Amino acid sequence: MSSFRRTITAGLAAFALTASLAACASAGAASDGGSEPVRIGVALPKTGDQAQYGEYFEQGLDLALEQLNAAGGIGGRNVELVLEDTQADPAQAPAVAQKFVDDPSILAVLGDFGTPATAAASPILQSAGLVQFAFSASASTVTDPGDYIFATWVSQQYEAPRLAAFAAEQGSKAAVFYQDTDWGLNTHGFFSEGAADAGLEEVYQTGYNPKSTDFRPLLLAAQAQNPEVIVLISYAADGALITAQARELGIEVPIVGISSIYNQRFIELAGDAAEGVQTLSYFTPVNPDERVQTFIKDFAEAYDIETPSDYAVRAYDALKVVATAASAAAESGELTRASLRDALANGSDFPTVLYGPITFSETRRVTDAEQYPLVIRDGAFSLRD
């Protein structure tokens, strides 16, 4: 084929491809109520480094979804979830957000994992007027982009100082390890502020790459400062590694971790070293509250897992809260993206497993909630005292 014809063909093919994809992409279901399902988008990491958290999300979401539809759905309509993989990557999150925006049947978006991916999607969702329900983003600035952004994770500005006070119970000199990530840095910032008030001195503090596997040089440097307690601002996997290696090096001081180490994987990965590690958690299976106990029972039935992950609980709560708001909106008029937002902003006492009943503040956040002190004994988390 001559170069001329080749070019024309290429151009036409490209154009045709574009047009057909455009046609596919913009064909969305019209949502005019009736018996059309209520569709809610979910941005989560299904693949990539954070895939395990996506798995936890799905556990919570599926359980909530099942229960919702069994109870009649929202305003008599079935609820459907549309999951899109972002790999928790802020470079991919905007595209996914745009996809949701373009689909008029999507009434709200849950997710993402982590503030970076969430924040990357916010501008698009805000300017399009689609609720972003950020249940797994902890930065204090998450809801700043606008009034369509909601966040349930209690800001680190409350949790971190509490952790400092908690650590101060073990000793007055702390060696602090925090993830060198957006989350870790922010949390540590608030922690340091709280430490001063709690009478806790940070004799050693260091950020670390969450993907690191060898913490020995850091631990040795910490040990040289004679700390009385080690504080972990980590996730379960890296926290477990630090713990295990600390014990190996013969560092015996108490270890205190932030709520994200509350995860069975922490115990699995740290092995014997996990014994005696303490944490503060919003969620614990031994919370006698009926809602919590029912949830734990249902979860165990569905997945055969005794200790649900924090993240699964949050995801479960997220869908339930949005569904409650949607029902309220449907009842008092038409269920649209805007009315759903208003229902969330103006409603009160949304039921959650993690925090109990919650109401969103002026800045569309959950301000604060109670935490339980837990300690690892005999390979499991139990209430301290």
Place this chain on the structure above:
Amino acid sequence: MTALLSVRGLVKRFGALTVVDDVSFDIAPGEVVSIIGPNGSGKTTTLNLICGTLPAASGRVELDGVEITGRPPYRIAERGLTRTFQNGRVIGNLTVGENVLVGLEPVQRVGRPFPRLRHLAGLRWIPLLAEVGSALVPSRARRRQDATDRARAAVELQRFGTRLAPRVDQYAYSLSYANRRRTEIARALVSSPRLLVLDEPTAGMNQTETAEVLQQLLELKRRGQTILLVEHKLDLVLTLSDRVIVLDDGVLIAEGAPEDVRRNARVIEAYLGKAFAEGGSDD
């Protein structure tokens, strides 16, 4: 008369092996000098040392009174020394015409502003960026120069009759071996170099092709081109050269008019062994 090329005490070692051992000679303007010697005698290495392709351990090379030892090859080319290689190194992905145009790089002025800054690290970015600008937005002077260059290249190609001229837009990798070598010679000549260095220009060519090359070189010689070449084909060497230099094991063992060198006992010994030397020479 002052030598065009002056070589003094060139030495090159590879590990413990001395490949070029204290070689010295001169080339006068307009002379054609050939270097011959048995395989492994250091001929190509000597060329490489003179042209800057390899660094010398010691010694001094001067071109027209200016020292060029240790200078990078592109600087030496700018001073008027161009060369061809043993295997005919053309740029396969360029056309014949483009290959020859590349040969004009050493003498380009238009479109190469601030020539003196080009050799200073750091500052060389000024002329380089200016060159980019000139390439993106060619001035009228530039366009005229391009036309002149193309004409000059065409003239150079004409030298080879119908061999290269009709193939000016063919990619070099598609040429025959002999044509590639011709292209390379054209590239070396187009900048009107003061000294042309040829490394086995007829290697791999058959008799007819070799004879053609000989004719072309003779023509160049007639026009006063100074040439230094390494060759194995002794009849070509004897016909073409004003002077012949013989190397053996890196050492210069003989130098002089072709006829004299040919009968030199040491030379014969080097090539054929002692027995023959004792047999046939009359000193």
Place this chain on the structure above:
Amino acid sequence: MDILLAGFVSGSTYALLAVGVSLIFGVSNIVNFAHGAVFAVGGMTGWYLAAVLGWPLWAVLIGVVALTSLLGLVIYAVAVKPLRAAPGIAVLLATFAVGIILDNTSLRVFGAETQRFPSLLERSNFELFGFRFGTIALVIIGVSISCVVILALVLARTRLGRAIRATSQDIEAAAQMGIAVARIQALSFVIASALGGVAGVLVGMYNSNVSPSMGFTAGVTAFAAATIGGLGSLPGAIAGGLVLGVAEAFGVAVGGDSVRPLVTFGALILVLWVRPGGILGRVPTIASEPMTGTFFGAGRPLRLPPWGALVLAGAGALVPLVASDYLLRTGALVWIYALFALSVTVAGGFAGQIVLGQAGALAIGAYTSALLVTKVGWSFWPSFAAAGVVSAIFSVALTAATWRLRGHYVSMATLATGGFIAALALNIPALTNGARGIYSIPRPSIGGIVVGSAWGMYLLTFGILLVAVALVSRLGSSHLGRSWSAVREDEVAAAASGIHASAYKSLAFGLGSVLAGFAGALYSAQVTYIEPAQFGISLSVLAVTIVILGGLRAPMGAIVGAIVLVGIPELFRPLADWRLLFYGVTLLVLVLVRPQGLWSHAEPVARVWRKLTATRRGEGVKA
């Protein structure tokens, strides 16, 4: 001094890996980028055998060695043997592709989670001369030493060892002596991979954890260690590994954990600047380096007639009329990646330097414009221009000493530079906000109008890309294009023709970095949030893959490649699991079958390649 010991222990695992890298390099002149993946597979398999099947240590080691040895053979057969005659960069990319494939297959088989590696030994600590030892540390050092000693004995005393040494000194001579060179090379892969597997198990035991993603960093570190010690030198590899391990340990103790990549890449750059041969090695002096860029750029690119270009440009510009916002945002991203890849077209396609660190230039551009807009309040165009300029200045400065090197040393140096820049972004939080990244980067504001909409960004990126393509094409067909072709194909001949090769290589790289910087500015405006982790090595290799896929020699190649490698996976999100695998397989197939890319004439590269190399055979430093 416990830190010193910690450094020695991690250093000896690096040494084990580096020995493998150097062994392979010495014998076949190849940099094996799949090495890290083999190490990770070794670790994961070790975990599986130990934790799931409950085997004892000796059985685990045997099992892992058996598997990784086989893997080494497979890598050789698939990625190396078919490319025997091709330049080093081809095999480097092929092994990189194999590494990606291995990593992602391992991910699918073992799952993404970190797994606990059971301690297969009694753990006890004892003290000696003030050093605190754990049993495991002793075991690691012990096993590493034994492996190295055994290897050294084999090399020195056995016939096989002699054959290996002969081959690593001079491949051609060895072949002429009757040594089955191909077999020796395969064997080197097997041995190296076996060592890698052992290292994987040891590291797993030491850290009590393994995860499928542990391979990548380990591979890069091994490779840096081998280069620092001198590629091809086994004692050098050991020295390099230990030096790097200790340097990292001290660096981390002093500067914190994020200093680690800074140490690795910084050391690598330093070595390549000051003593490219490494501590104990030598850079080959003989100027017969094969034409790296020409292998991928062989054959002619398709020539687009001017009206054809207009048609395509017009079609591209009209897309917003029919496409959804989602498609347009994807499109904008595709054009940004095309612009980014264009930097490789200029440096690699024109000047023949396959640069592996362009993500660094992208990062500089992204951060420069983001900071100027958010902190200093500049508007879009000035910060856009600054992004290109600053990126070029830094990239050129960091690589200044590189251009006198040849072939894959250049690739390695640019790889290290890219990694160094990303590590730097992480470590100067005062400027870059470190791991926190920069948030809420505003959309471009042009003439007072905020270009935030999907079609606005699309047209902006498309427009800039068109201008860039026009300029790059113009450069390619100018005298600069000729000079670059000469440098790309035959530096020696180019130099002899009066072309200052290093300067022109550097120029091409600098111009490419300007483009990458521009792409970075657009990127930060597109994703509105940037952090150092986004600019890793994978991004650099993506740029190279895009251009190799599309065709290295013409700007169209960057566009075609970006559409295929960025656009299509984005649109086929459901297959996201397979995206990386697809990418690895594509790269491998490309290198093996069609290195000249899509946008080129179908003339079999083998034929062109043979013709090009025919002129080069026999060239050496003979008299």
